[in-house]
Amino acid sequence: MEIERTTFGTITIDGKTYEHDVIIRLSGEIAKRKKKLSKKYYGTSHVLSKDEAKFVYEDGCEQLILGSGQMGNVHLSPEAETYFAKKGCTVLLQPTPKAIHTFNNSHAKKIGLFHITC
Incomplete structure (x- = not known):
């Protein structure tokens, strides 16, 4: 699976363009x-x-790669931070353009959540 690109309002994964925020599950399923x-x-x-x-x-x-939007506006609530920490899941919070590069190059058991606007 490869995330090919993102623009404001879109993300393209394996040749398919989505016009909504997406989660990439451990299995590779896109939701x-x-x-x-x-x-x-x-x-x-x-x-x-x-x-x-x-x-x-x-x-x-092991890892949640959180694409925080084109300009990095998304963040975790303190309760969400604590939840992931208790699960032993490292959260990498980066603007979506950088996060897709991180996701594509990570070899961890990972989930990707990508916000595609702001």
Whole structure:
């Protein structure tokens, strides 16, 4: 699997372009991000809630690569940070253009969550 590129509002993975935030599971399955899990607490999808962290995490995940948007506006809530730490999952938070490079080059058991706007 290769993330080929991102532009404001899109991400292209293995030749398919998505126009919504995506999660790449340990299996390689691509799913739509469930922003409402964070929006209900913070009124925005720019803060990742503990509920969304629970949805994103899978047993065996060593690394979450979080593409924080084209300009890096997404961040973890303190509760989400604690949740991932307790699971032993390292979180790499980077602007999406950099995060796709990190994802493509990481050999860890990883999940990718990519915010494609702001």
